[in-house]
Amino acid sequence: QVQLVDSGGGLVQAGGSLRLSCAASGRTFSSYVVGWFRQAPGKEREFVVSINQSGTMRRYADSVKGRFFISRDNAKNAAYLQMNSLKPEDTAVYYCAADASGNYFPTTRRDDYDYWGQGTQVTVSS
Numbered sequence: 001q002v003q004l005v006d007s008g009g010g011l012v013q014a015g016g017s018l019r020l021s022c023a024a025s026g027r028t029f030s031s032y033v034v035g036w037f038r039q040a041p042g043k044e045r046e047f048v049v050s051i052n053q054s055g056t057m058r059r060y061a062d063s064v065k066g067r068f069f070i071s072r073d074n075a076k077n078a079a080y081l082q083m084n085s086l087k088p089e090d091t092a093v094y095y096c097a098a099d100a101s102g103n104y105f106p107t108t109r110r111d112d113y114d115y116w117g118q119g120t121q122v123t124v125s126s
Contacts, residue, residue, distance in 0.1 A: 001026065001115075002024050002026040002028065002029060002098055002100070002115050003024065003115070004023070004024050004025075004098060004116060005022070005117055006021070006022055006096045006117035006118060007021050007120055008020040008081075009093075009120030009121045009122045010121075010122070010123070011123045011125065012086055012122075012123070012124055013125050014086060014088055014124055014125065014126050015085060015086065016124070017083060017085075017086065018083045018086065019082050020036070020080065020081040020120060020122075021078060021079075021080055022034065022036075022078060022079040022080070022081075022096030022117055023077065023078050024077040024079075024098065026077070028100075029074060029077040030053060030074035030077075031100075031102070032098040033050060033053065033099035033103055033104075033105075033107060033112075034050065034072055034079040034096065034098055034099075035047065035049065035050035035096075035097045035098075035107070035108075035113060036048040036050070036070065036079075036081045036094055036096055036097070037094070037110060037113075038094045038095070038122075039093050039095070040091060040092040040093075043092075045110055046061070047061055047108040047109070048060075048064055048081070049064060049070040050070070050099075050106035050107060051070045051071070051072055051106055052104060052105065053074075055071065055072050055074075057106055058106060059107075061108075063089075064083075064090075067083065067086075068084070069081075069082040069084075070082075079096060081094070081096075083122070087124060088124045088126045089124075090122060090124050091122060091123050092121075092122060094119065094120050094122050095117050095118075096116070096117040097113035097116050097117070098113060098114060098115040099114060100114040101114070
């Protein structure tokens with residue numbers, strides 16, 4: 001069992017940056033694939049980015065490639081999402097998630113993730 005706590009959201013102007021953090025409890029965080037998803041009002045929760053256990057593989061949604069960067073620090077049981085060049089369409093609640101299945105390839109499918117953070121609101125003004 002692992003608990004995830006998301007933080008770092010806020011209000012930012014278009015073109016600005018934010019760094020989200022995901023703090024995990026438990027000693028098995030390093031064995032999980034970690035992903036970030038987001039959900040805008042009235043829309044489905046969508047994949048943003050994921051990273052494998054060692055941090056050597058990442059997958060990005062096309063909409064954030066070149067602007068967002070995911071990283072992790074297994075020693076601190078944490079993952080991060082650096083978001084640059086933010087756009088109003090990035091406005092959403094962002095969720096950290098962990099895939100505990102033992103999959104070594106970072107997945108994009110929401111159903112593959114077993115644990116979820118509570119979400120943190122990101123609002124980008126134009």
